[in-house]
Amino acid sequence: MLSTHNVSFSFDSAGGTSLKFPDIACQTGEHWLLLGQSGSGKTTLLHLLAGLRTPQSGEIKVNDTVLNQLSGAKLDQFRGREIGVIFQQSHFLRALTVGENLALARQLVGLPADSNKIKALLEQLNIGHKLNALPSELSVGEQQRVAIARALVNDPTVILADEPTSALDDKNTEQVVALLKAQAKAANATLLVVTHDNRLKNIFDQQIEL
């Protein structure tokens, strides 16, 4: 479950011009699309939802935890454990292989590396053969899949995706969205995709416009 209430945010700490966001209420297992034009604050909202930024006012709830009341290490651990984030551009730890990147994501929140789970996850995303590849050896499409795998590897209850398809062609876009939805469904996680990509409009039933 993911919900917000009266959330506003200001880039300037003095509290000048602030962005106000509509309230969101996504139930567990629902798949939502958050549409908005460039500059409408989509990514800012996603960062707020992921606990990467603190709102000026309002409340963000993930499951039963008020995110903006957590701080420091607790917030980091909560994010790592409960929220899977997929960014517009995939970034990895360059020095680690695909498998090691996923294992690290688990170990950072105190879970065992569980190589069988990692292998199985990569197999489901059709990139099982890339387990020991370095991120730099992957194509853009493969990188996107590994990013999805990393977001899913801790069985999060909320999956946030920021423009996951902006760099992909139609065919890959369909595949990636299908993958995201299938994986979210399998994990019974709440999925929120933030995009300005109109190709996705027809795929998601529940939508919010900024």
Next chain:
Amino acid sequence: MNLLRLSWKNLTFKPLSTLLSIVLFALGVGLVALLFLLQKQVEDNFEKNLAGIDLVIGAKGSPLQLILSSMYHLDAPTGNISIAEIKPFLNPKHPLIETSIPLSLGDSYRTFRIVGTTPSILDFYGVSLASGKAWAQNFEVVIGNTVAQKLGLTLGSTFSSSHGFLEDDNLGHEHTAFKVVGILAGSGTVLDQLILTTNQSYWLTHEHDAASEEAAPEEDNADHADHDHEDHADHDHDHASPSVTVPSLLEEPGEKEITALLVKFKGRNFQALNMQRSINENTDLQAATPAIEINRLYSLMDTGEKALRILAFVIIFVSGLSIFISLFASLKERQYELALLRVMGGTRVTLFTLIILEGLLLALLGCVFGLLLSHGGMQLFAGALEKAYGYTFSGWTFLPQEWYLVGGSLLLGLVAAVLPAIKASRTDISETLLKG
């Protein structure tokens, strides 16, 4: 995938920059450790050979030179002194002197110095015979352990000496025939490197030279060699014939000369200390105290050593700086990675620890390679040093100071990494991800 492994992977991912930091660090640490090793071994060698000698008496000249030539067999002797001049000090009834050992120096055999002296020198240095017996007759020699090994001499071997300390055929005392009658046990003292014989052998050798030069001035060089060989047997015979006990120097004519006298006092009292001053002021002799001269030598070496040490510490400082710079520069390159670690559940402490570990790893590796470098280098030098100074050096002695070096290195790695680590822990995740 713990943080230590992650920091290791990060370092090996950029091998060149890592290598540069490690090599710089290793150079600095290696140089410091090498200086420690050298200083320690030089001092050990000097101290081992002090052998409780209180005073060295020789010809006027540099006191340091007198000590170096007669105790350490490094420099050329200052000159000769006559028996007449030193007779009082040879007297076993001298009230202040416990023992005195006369030395005749100046000849060598294949760079190993031949020392004319009395067998009591063995007690002085606490060295025993490994085989054979002590020298009792002229032209009998007892050789040091190293001499036996390096030259392959055994009991019964014979050789001719040459004048001076260089290996030079033209300076040969062609008529002499020393015979090995004993080999010393290895002791780590200067005796390992010496060939010991009687003082009188020196006189016989040099008188012989003078005689043959007079006898054969018009001979050309070509048949000189032949002449020598023919002569040899005769002279051997000559030397062998006066096979009586060699008399004490006290019974020798006063005009005969030796090079120096090593003196051990009965006690280090005021009178004994005064003796040195009175010799220097009232006679044509020179008396020098080994401990004082060696300290003077240390202080001379110290200046050079200080300069080298400063250089080494500058290198270490620069290598610390290089760790700092490479870590700091890498932060910009991997700001996204650092933000990602936070997104994945890593805390500020995680990032701080990661960077600190990288600094510590670099320093530790640099230090380990530096120590290997210094010991390997020392071992490599050891041969050359042994050749030049006749003392044993080894790369495989380890000093407690090396632990300080390890500790100091880790501290430097820590200090170099602190600022980058703080910066890393303060990475604004959201800002960074927006830039990405």
